[in-house]
Amino acid sequence: MSENRPGERAVTLKDLANELGLHPSTVSRVLHSGTESARGAASPGTAERVRQLARTRGYSPDPQATSLRTRRTRLLGVIVPRLSDLVLATMYEGIEEAAAEANYSTFVMNSHDDQDTQRRKTEIMLARRVDGLIIGDAHLDSTLLAELSNRAVPFVLVNRRVAGFPSATCDDLLGGELVADHLWERGHRIVAVIGGEPYASTAVDRVSGFARRWRDLGGHLPESAVVWSRFDTIGGRDAAEEILRDSTRRPTALFAVNDFAAIGAMGALRAHRLRVGNDMAVVGFNDTSLAAQLPVSLSSVRSPMLEIGRSAVRMLLQVLDGKQITSLRLAPTLCVRESSA
Amino acid sequence: MSENRPGERAVTLKDLANELGLHPSTVSRVLHSGTESARGAASPGTAERVRQLARTRGYSPDPQATSLRTRRTRLLGVIVPRLSDLVLATMYEGIEEAAAEANYSTFVMNSHDDQDTQRRKTEIMLARRVDGLIIGDAHLDSTLLAELSNRAVPFVLVNRRVAGFPSATCDDLLGGELVADHLWERGHRIVAVIGGEPYASTAVDRVSGFARRWRDLGGHLPESAVVWSRFDTIGGRDAAEEILRDSTRRPTALFAVNDFAAIGAMGALRAHRLRVGNDMAVVGFNDTSLAAQLPVSLSSVRSPMLEIGRSAVRMLLQVLDGKQITSLRLAPTLCVRESSA
DNA sequence: CTGAAAGCGCTTACAG
DNA sequence: CTGAAAGCGCTTACAG
DSSP: OOOOOSSSOOOOHHHHHHHHTOOHHHHHHHHHSOSSSOTTSSOHHHHHHHHHHHHHTTOOOOHHHHHHHHSOOOEEEEEESOTTSHHHHHHHHHHHHHHHHTTOEEEEEEOTTOHHHHHHHHHHHHHTTOSEEEESOOOTTOSHHHHHHHTTOOEEEESSOOTTSOEEEEOHHHHHHHHHHHHHHTTOOSEEEEEEOTTOHHHHHHHHHHHHHHHHTTOOOOGGGEEEOOSSHHHHHHHHHHHHHOTTSOOSEEEESSHHHHHHHHHHHHHTTOOBTTTBEEEEESOOTTGGGSSSOOEEEEOOHHHHHHHHHHHHHHHHTTOOOOOEEEOOEEEOOGGGO | OOOOOSSSOOOOHHHHHHHHTOOHHHHHHHHHSOSSSOTTSSOHHHHHHHHHHHHHTTOOOOHHHHHHHHSOOOEEEEEESOTTSHHHHHHHHHHHHHHHHTTOEEEEEEOTTOHHHHHHHHHHHHHTTOSEEEESOOOTTOSHHHHHHHTTOOEEEESSOOTTSOEEEEOHHHHHHHHHHHHHHTTOOSEEEEEEOTTOHHHHHHHHHHHHHHHHTTOOOOGGGEEEOOSSHHHHHHHHHHHHHOTTSOOSEEEESSHHHHHHHHHHHHHTTOOBTTTBEEEEESOOTTGGGSSSOOEEEEOOHHHHHHHHHHHHHHHHTTOOOOOEEEOOEEEOOGGGO
């Protein structure tokens, strides 16, 4: 059990040294040498005494002091659109775990997908002297990433990608293709897409993957069949309303690039007396824990969110080590349920 | 725009001092004196030159160095069961905002409601030398809080309360009462409760508030009418199954202390061919954003989650200031929807 | 094998 | 009004 007490003074290197009749530098050297041999840090006997006392006193080095000396804070900054989005919260769980395993701590802040806020929070993180950034809210049309790059700030994107910068994401193009294959195979020929926010690669890639495959299969997909929307339930509902309003082209299936939008769309269908799964198929994306539990269970593309988060940390640590990295796209799988059975 | 660059060296107090031909201590004094007058820190002219240069150079003090000197890190540790729980994610948004406004940064970690993990993560936070802790996963039957208290660790509970420790929570007793009033008034006389985890005050308080009021109204509520369960959809579904299994006492209404459990219960009802809102009323708790969007919209008790999070920060800062504080319980409101109309 | 010094960037009481 | 020193806790190259 550690003895750190914000209320009281924590044990320092000097405390240990005094008690052992050694110089603090010797204690420090021992505590940094390999656990096995003292490797030139001190005699085996001394090393053992030092380690022993450090343990019983519950010594843990002051990270602020260490940072000041080593110029490394072991702090990572994480920026997400919003943590109340299940997808980002889950990716963050992966980030937190992987960071902790590597002895890093993480700050996380919400940008609400607002570009001013993104900049502000980024500066707060940098003012805290984080070693690097994990950015989960990248906008395709923003110059922020290029600026950070110019300032030599180490960062990795997660969740959304932007060409030219390293990222760990779901293979969203593939995800869209899986949905196209599935709906085509189920016999649907007139479909509509609820596309999400056009500034997010997740939305754009899922839509283009779907569209590309759909057309490869011989399907028709006019521009007007894709409605861009917010990622939440309200956005999905409004988009579905818009799609239903066009009576000349009533689709038999809806692909929403996000489960929440899909749930909103289901609400709109219900309001129009359309039975999900019977009158109209619906497929979502991310397979959030609710999808399987909905009154009419929702087909959804499952993305490996935890693993995406963990990968982002791994990649950032490599960047901090001065290594070259390449972007990662993890493959999703389709879970078919009642909504499109 | 700040000039912090992990890649390069940041501007220091000494840099500013050199450029101005002043001593670093003078620069420091100016930057810490009130913005208006230099208040004995330096002559008005000098003060102005210092502030001017600090601005153009994008100077921001090194927090690690400042911490080392002041013995304050301006770091808060936040522990939650899981951030992928919408309720905690939202409270954390409030915490993050309020902390940032007070120039504090926050670490947040998931404990998954596991007592070992709670201890481990707490120690990691303390090893990072946080000034205080915001604990969102307190267990009624744990000794951790008493131990922290003995070690003089400053902390405030959020979300869940435990007698004897300061907390910012929803008034869950009142929340339970609101539901009892509502169901009674709608004519229900046989009801069952999906109680959640008995180690969480949220669950216990919502159940006791409900039970107390129900009995005050003249209702009957046997022990067996309360089923304890996990907080998630699976937990709610299983609990509902258990309730339906008892054919001698089929309730006409279900109160689930959590929206996710309520959604799970709705799934179970559907499997039994019971129509939610017609054959059986359902009421949830927290009014998460999905409640209103479900195919049959869910009645739910709305708790002021953002404000609870913000309050917890305010309270912790008061504790750090050495002030006495008293626990806060924010009043919830009931949103009636189709599921119990 | 161990000690002593320097210094990371800052703040604060003390001089003058 | 401004400077100089001390010191927070640590690490690291340099002596001996």
